[in-house]
Amino acid sequence: MKVIKKNEELSGSNFDRFRTAMVEVRFSSARSDIENSNASAQEYKMLSLDLMDEVTKENGDNKNSVSNIVEKWVTRLKPRYWQEDLVEFCQSKDDIVMAYEVRKDNEQAFIIVMDDSTIDENVLQYNDFGFEMLKKYVEINDFMVLDVITCSGIEYMFDEVNTIYKRG
Amino acid sequence: MPTAQEHKKKYQDNKEVLNSVFDCNNKLHCNWIVTISFYISLHIIEAKLAKEQNLHSRDHKQRDEMIENCGLFSRNVKSKYKQLKSNCWSARYSKNDMAPTIANQMKRFAEEIEAEVFPEQNK
Numbered sequence: 001m002k003v004i005k006k007n008e009e010l011s012g013s014n015f016d017r018f019r020t021a022m023v024e025v026r027f028s029s030a031r032s033d034i035e036n037s038n039a040s041a042q043e044y045k046m047l048s049l050d051l052m053d054e055v056t057k058e059n060g061d062n063k064n065s066v067s068n069i070v071e072k073w074v075t076r077l078k079p080r081y082w083q084e085d086l087v088e089f090c091q092s093k094d095d096i097v098m099a100y101e102v103r104k105d106n107e108q109a110f111i112i113v114m115d116d117s118t119i120d121e122n123v124l125q126y127n128d129f130g131f132e133m134l135k136k137y138v139e140i141n142d143f144m145v146l147d148v149i150t151c152s153g154i155e156y157m158f159d160e161v162n163t164i165y166k167r168g
Numbered sequence: 169m170p171t172a173q174e175h176k177k178k179y180q181d182n183k184e185v186l187n188s189v190f191d192c193n194n195k196l197h198c199n200w201i202v203t204i205s206f207y208i209s210l211h212i213i214e215a216k217l218a219k220e221q222n223l224h225s226r227d228h229k230q231r232d233e234m235i236e237n238c239g240l241f242s243r244n245v246k247s248k249y250k251q252l253k254s255n256c257w258s259a260r261y262s263k264n265d266m267a268p269t270i271a272n273q274m275k276r277f278a279e280e281i282e283a284e285v286f287p288e289q290n291k
Contacts, residue, residue, distance in 0.1 A: 117251070118269045127247035131236070144254040150270065153263030 038103075038160065082137040083164050086110055089129055090165040095122060097148055099165035102158040109142040110164075111154075117147035172219035179211035179282070192275065198266035199259040205271075205278040206256035209249050212278075216240055216285050228253070245284055248277040 030051075039047070083101060090096045090112065098113040112130070117123045123145055130143035146154075155161045170178070186204045190197040213235060217223040220240055225231035235241055235249065252274055259266050266274075282289060 117255075118273045120273070123251055124244070124247040127250045128243060130250070131243075131246065134236075144257070145251060146254060146258055149264050149267060150255060150258040150262060154258065154261065157261055 082133060082140060085133065085136070086112075087165045090167075093122075093126075095119070096126075096165070097167050098151075098163060101162045101164050103160040104158045107141040108139055109144070110140065111144045111146060111151060113151045114145065114147045117145060117150065169224035170214070170218070172215045175211045175215035175218060176286075179208045179215065182208045182211065183278075186275065192268050192271045195265060195268065198268055198271035201271040202252075202255050202259040202266045202274045205274040206252040208278040209252050209281045212282050212285050213241070213249060242284065245281050248281055252277055252281075 034044070034047070086099055090099050095115045096112055097115055098111075100111040100113070102109050102111060110130075110133070112126050114122065114126065126145045130145065133143065134140055182204055186201065186208065190201050190204070192198070192201055210231070213231065214225065217225070217231075217234055217238060217240065221238055223234050223238065225234055235246055241249075255266065255270060255274055
């Protein structure tokens with residue numbers, strides 16, 4: 001009986017290790033998927049909440065560790081809010097028609113589209129703003145200020161083009 | 169790597185071609201006027217970097233970093249150069265042609281960059 005009990009303990013211990021390893025694999029895979037996704041901050045938020053609900057249902061003891069992981073993700077995602085700065089800037093200017101977030105070769109940039117880029121004062125001011133954004137957010141690699149004519153047909157130059165502002 | 173003098177010669181040669189061959193009112197010329205204006209400004213920038221700090225860039229990205237960090241150029245020069253670069257890129261790759269108004273503006277931006285970076289050239 002004594003031997004059997006020992007085996008049972010060992011078996012339980014192995015199961016715990018196996019379960020821990022599986023959880024790590026699951027989280028590692030999920031983390032990788034999230035890192036490679038192009039979801040918006042809002043979509044990440046929804047995903048985090050869903051994950052927390054799911055894991056809390058599965059195992060209440062894991063709630064705190066999951067909260068910590070989610071908190072780290074959210075902290076890391078905060079720089080994505082550069083789009084909000086850009087939208088706020090565009091909203092404050094009457095002659096900005098659109099703003100795009102573009103990606104190519106894993107690099108991220110934005111394009112401001114004006115009604116008319118031949119107005120020196122405005123086009124230079126928007127370039128100044130672009131330089132400020134480059135300094136403020138390390139994940140932005142470049143920017144361009146164009147107008148409705150000069151930006152026409154540029155989509156094919158990028159892997160991805162997302163509209164993040166459109167004048168109402 | 170080209171010297172400051174070699175960069176100067178390059179942008180002066182480009183200027184001569186721009187002024188003698190191309191016409192801003194001719195729509196067929198506008199894409200090239202924008203492109204040449206950008207390369208004039210590029211060689212002005214390179215000449216200054218080479219002359220003042222013996223800096224030479226390998227590509228556009230490295231040049232942009234040098235422009236930002238060298239402390240030689242005003243915000244005015246940086247923004248005009250950036251706009252020349254953006255429009256040059258658009259002139260080559262977008263489906264629409266540059267308008268004469270933009271060609272004129274880019275030609276003027278290159279002249280203004282030269283006037284600020286090498287004021288002695290215009291005396």
